[in-house]
Amino acid sequence: MDPNYLVFFAVIGGSAVGYKSGFPAGALVGGLIVGLIIKAVMHMGLDEKIEWLSWISQALVAYVLVRGSDFSSIAELPKYFPAAMAYSFSLLAFTLGLSLQQSPPHTFQIPTRSSRLPISHCTSRFRSQR
Numbered sequence: 001m002d003p004n005y006l007v008f009f010a011v012i013g014g015s016a017v018g019y020k021s022g023f024p025a026g027a028l029v030g031g032l033i034v035g036l037i038i039k040a041v042m043h044m045g046l047d048e049k050i051e052w053l054s055w056i057s058q059a060l061v062a063y064v065l066v067r068g069s070d071f072s073s074i075a076e077l078p079k080y081f082p083a084a085m086a087y088s089f090s091l092l093a094f095t096l097g098l099s100l101q102q103s104p105p106h107t108f109q110i111p112t113r114s115s116r117l118p119i120s121h122c123t124s125r126f127r128s129q130r
Contacts, residue, residue, distance in 0.1 A: 011031040016030070
């Protein structure tokens with residue numbers, strides 16, 4: 001079986017499970033999580049970009065957003081604010097944790113007076129350029 005079909009079915013299955021769970025944006029989150037897990041398990045790399053698929057997906061997302069927009073729900077936004085802030089901070093903490101885990105430790109050295117070049121060295125270098 002082609003690995004791309006397996007990823008496709010994993011995304012569809014994850015989306016169905018996410019939708020049935022009742023989680024906000026469950027179909028999107030479930031599809032992303034299961035699809036990425038399958039890609040990681042199969043050690044699949046980056047595929048070439050499929051232009052028409054990107055265009056169709058963007059158009060469908062735009063349609064869903066416009067179709068589902070309801071201005072009467074703006075009054076309900078304050079009750080979702082704490083959850084949105086918690087989600088944002090947890091995503092920030094997760095990505096910071098990943099960046100710290102994958103990058104080598106960096107050392108930061110504060111320059112001291114003894115580590116600077118003498119002024120005579122700097123001025124002699126500029127004189128030689130003239």
